[in-house]
Amino acid sequence: MSDAPKSTAPKSLARRPAWPTSVSRPVVTPLQPSVVYSSPDPDGLDQQYEDGSGFTYAREGHPNATVLAQKIDSLEGVDGGIITGSGMSAVGAVFLGVLQAGDHIIGADQLYGRTLRLMTEDLPKFGVDTTLADPTDADAIAAAIQPNTKMVVVEVVSNPTIRVADMEGIAKLCHDRGLLLMVDNTFTTPRSYLPFENGADIVIHSVTKLLAGHSDATLGYAVAKDPALMDKINVANVTWGLTPSPFDCWLAERGLQSFDLRYDRAEATATALSEALSGLDGVTKVLHPSRPDHPDHNRVAQVLGHRPGNMMSFEVAGGRAAANALTNAARDLPFAPTLGDVGTTLSHPASSSHRALTEEGRAALGISEGFFRVSVGLEDPQLLIDELTHAIAESQKA
Structure with a gap:
């Protein structure tokens, strides 16, 4: 038996396997989380x-x-x-x-x-x-x-x-x-x-x-x-x-993939919601480009055509107390500083996106304590109208 030491050198370096090839292609885009990519030389x-x-x-x-x-x-x-x-x-x-x-x-x-x-x-x-x-x-x-x-x-x-x-x-x-x-x-x-x-x-x-x-x-x-x-x-x-x-x-x-369908549905619902809220007691302002009382109504058709979008805002009387009551009453609507979700969200600019401005600065832009922004989603329009109608009524009790 030989006394020569056994070699410790690897027979081959460990190699990552090649990505499998296929004559067909995935329908869904593959997720590739790799941080680095290897080049030949x-x-x-x-x-x-x-x-x-x-x-x-x-x-x-x-x-x-x-x-x-x-x-x-x-x-x-x-x-x-x-x-x-x-x-x-x-x-x-x-x-x-x-x-x-x-x-x-x-x-x-x-x-x-x-x-x-x-x-x-x-x-x-x-x-x-x-x-x-x-x-x-x-x-x-x-x-x-x-x-x-x-x-x-x-x-x-x-x-x-x-x-x-x-x-x-x-x-x-x-x-x-x-x-x-x-x-x-x-x-x-x-x-x-x-x-x-x-x-x-x-x-x-x-x-x-x-x-x-x-x-x-x-x-x-x-x-x-x-x-x-x-x-x-x-x-x-x-x-x-x-x-x-x-x-x-x-x-x-x-x-x-569903962007255009989502946008069209939410836009139609926002138009209906803005009309429904405009006649409610306690609502002092409703802003949506579809409305004839929008401050830029004469420009809307020129800029947006017939696409008023899914974003709207409204204002209720009663200040911060009314705002708190409204969000507490609208239990099924997330109160969150975001927009564009499949579900409708309520935002209160005075306490979120524009909180850094002074009260006077917000007032100059038309943002009061009773001012809400609504990102309209894909819910049944009537359910959404009913939810906000109830919440606005509760806000006026405050």
Whole structure:
């Protein structure tokens, strides 16, 4: 018997098995949570970075984000959009990619509360100044322009006051003055409004909301019409690590399959609900673009056509006491600061999205303690009307 030591070298390195091949394809998009992707050699990796082929590291992109972005691109009529980790990270990616110290931007004074905070409190730390102006008046936007103004940021329908911006006037102004127009299309969605067909340069979404539609995925989307500008936004997204989760992208793509059906049903119900609430005792205001008493009624048809959307707001008399009573009585309606779910949700801007504003600041926007935003979902319309009718009656007893 030989006294030679036995070799401890492995006969072969452990290898991951190859992904099974098939002549058929999966009907459902596969979920790919891998953080990294293996390349054949350094030349191959160089080629991937040069021509953008394949995937390398999930922060720089992954298959589920690409599939979802392409589907939203098709809705917006554009190419090259990216998915980000949240709606606010989409806003952040645009600002980080486009703006620099010394720039000035104009924001609609009725933007989403966190967007307002970012523009008025955080951007100044980086040397970017913000002026807020009324988006329903293009002349007010024009009056806010300074020599260093670079961008105008608007929502087509404002959150939470449901005002309709003067999109034609603002788009013409931006074109004439050489300013970038960024549109947050979250409320309206491509089902109701196509920003690029109406003069926008940049579009963002909180995919979390109506596009995904099930309150189980937190994502954003950003796209620019100019490929060079889009490249800057994408670089900022990668550098700052605003990466989306593959699982959330997979969930959102699933939700997107029913988006148009969900939107149409919720929109019709919101129209019926706004009509039903308008005649109730204690209701001092109902805001929905379908209503003839909407403050921007003359502009609604021009901007939205016949797509008023699923978002509405109403106000009850009685202040905070009435608001508490209403939410306590509406047991079957989630009181939650979100929108776009398959179920209807109630939001109270004074205690959530716009709580950072002073009482005077909220009053200037028309947001009182009795003001509620409603994201209308897919319930039976009459059941929803009955629930809110009861809750409003209870609020007036307070």
